[in-house]
Amino acid sequence: MASLTLALRRTAPQLRTQSFRNASSSMFMRAITTETTKKPPTAILMTNMGGPEKLDDVHDFLLNLFSDRDLMQLPLQSLTSKWIAKRRSPSIREQYAQIGGGSPILKWTRKQGEVMEKILDEISPETAPHKHYIAFRYVTPSTDAALEAMKKDNVKRAVVFTQYPQYSCSTTGSSLNELHHGIKAAGMEDSVDWSIIDRWNTHPGFIEATASLIEKKLKEYTPEERKDAVILFSAHSLPMSVVNRGDTYPAEVGASVQHVMKRLEGKYPHRLVWQSQVGPSAWLGPQTSDAIEGYGKQGKKNLVLVPIAFTSDHIETLFELDLEYGELAEKSGVTGFKRVEALNGNEIFTRALADIVKEHLDSKQLVSRQWYLRCPGCTSEKCKDTREYFASKDSTQ
Numbered sequence: 001m002a003s004l005t006l007a008l009r010r011t012a013p014q015l016r017t018q019s020f021r022n023a024s025s026s027m028f029m030r031a032i033t034t035e036t037t038k039k040p041p042t043a044i045l046m047t048n049m050g051g052p053e054k055l056d057d058v059h060d061f062l063l064n065l066f067s068d069r070d071l072m073q074l075p076l077q078s079l080t081s082k083w084i085a086k087r088r089s090p091s092i093r094e095q096y097a098q099i100g101g102g103s104p105i106l107k108w109t110r111k112q113g114e115v116m117e118k119i120l121d122e123i124s125p126e127t128a129p130h131k132h133y134i135a136f137r138y139v140t141p142s143t144d145a146a147l148e149a150m151k152k153d154n155v156k157r158a159v160v161f162t163q164y165p166q167y168s169c170s171t172t173g174s175s176l177n178e179l180h181h182g183i184k185a186a187g188m189e190d191s192v193d194w195s196i197i198d199r200w201n202t203h204p205g206f207i208e209a210t211a212s213l214i215e216k217k218l219k220e221y222t223p224e225e226r227k228d229a230v231i232l233f234s235a236h237s238l239p240m241s242v243v244n245r246g247d248t249y250p251a252e253v254g255a256s257v258q259h260v261m262k263r264l265e266g267k268y269p270h271r272l273v274w275q276s277q278v279g280p281s282a283w284l285g286p287q288t289s290d291a292i293e294g295y296g297k298q299g300k301k302n303l304v305l306v307p308i309a310f311t312s313d314h315i316e317t318l319f320e321l322d323l324e325y326g327e328l329a330e331k332s333g334v335t336g337f338k339r340v341e342a343l344n345g346n347e348i349f350t351r352a353l354a355d356i357v358k359e360h361l362d363s364k365q366l367v368s369r370q371w372y373l374r375c376p377g378c379t380s381e382k383c384k385d386t387r388e389y390f391a392s393k394d395s396t397q
């Protein structure tokens, strides 16, 4: 009785009053059932960079991006970031204007999250209800807003789920460092049982979704054209300084490509190429644009571009790949230039998202072993502190 009283003291006040009025066991059972239905959700915190929803958000998006020291280090960054954001805004605004006036990333992440949580309720009733929250690094909904919402919902168990399939310290790493800061600021270090899905670059569901979208696109060719088709996997490039620091992203993107090609039974020749480099420093190549030109010169007519490192449309697919490279392909004599759809609302993909979370919950793992090993060239105190915090909660560490 004493322990039940104690247990009830920790539940909602209306349940307490109700139960003490009539202390029969059936009443307790009902109170406990009511309590169960009010169980706080298992939070799935979907982290990503985000994008400007409308043209007026472009400047602040760029300012936040150029201020992120996990993404890039600039001299006098608090000043230079302002200068670059202002100078770059007009051209980037124009690119967003050409793709419909903003980034569709929030729309797609919400859709993916809603479908994922419904599937999870079905396949993992023991951890239901599930609720997705969105934490964008450079725009709203921000990490702080997501943490506030989780607090309001009295969340006790949270899975941080990076929406970048492949890990890079410049993307997922930056989000995790910011999250750690936010958790401390919100006083949620001990009130929530945290775990992290930090990469899923070879998950069978992700590979299947990508491969089936490639097959769908290839069907648009005649059998003759298909015989000559070349698959160009295109991913956002990295500065060579980041590659040489020991970032795992290039190898992880490579592994995704290998798995997709295995699923396609190696039927087509392929290359992995890199796009969207910014600024004058050296970036990982070959560049997507050079590859299109080069294959054009070699007489290749049928190039299929596959965005392999991002889960929804953004300026790099809709502007850079479709518009810029579409024109370049035409000039280069690539008459059969095609771009595979982004994963967006693809059903195989949303099912994969739910499966990834379910497998993670069942594994009881806090985070991958790989994540604890910092880049050999890492000198960031933030990277160190974030890992120390999560390691302190991890019984395997």
Ligand SMILES: C=CC1=C(C)c2cc3[nH]c(cc4nc(cc5[nH]c(cc1n2)c(C)c5CCC(=O)O)C(CCC(=O)O)=C4C)c(C)c3C=C
Binding pocket: 049, 050, 051, 052, 065, 071, 072, 088, 092, 103, 105, 164, 168, 170, 171, 236, 237, 238, 239, 242, 249, 278, 309, 310, 313, 314, 315, 316
């Ligand atoms: C896996 C994806 C990405 C990696 C890795 C990545 C690394 C990275 N990016 C920059 C600099 C910029 N990126 C910018 C935009 C941008 N970056 C990604 C993805 C990755 N970046 C996306 C999807 C976008 C566009 C968002 C959209 O809505 O389309 C920009 C801003 C645009 C511009 O000014 O050209 C910059 C700058 C660095 C330095 C970096 C690795 C260190």
Ligand code: FES
Binding pocket: 169, 173, 245, 247, 373, 374, 375, 377, 378, 379, 380, 383
């Ligand atoms: S930069 Fe890779 S772990 Fe810090």
Ligand SMILES: [Fe+2]
Binding pocket: 236
């Ligand atoms: Fe980028």
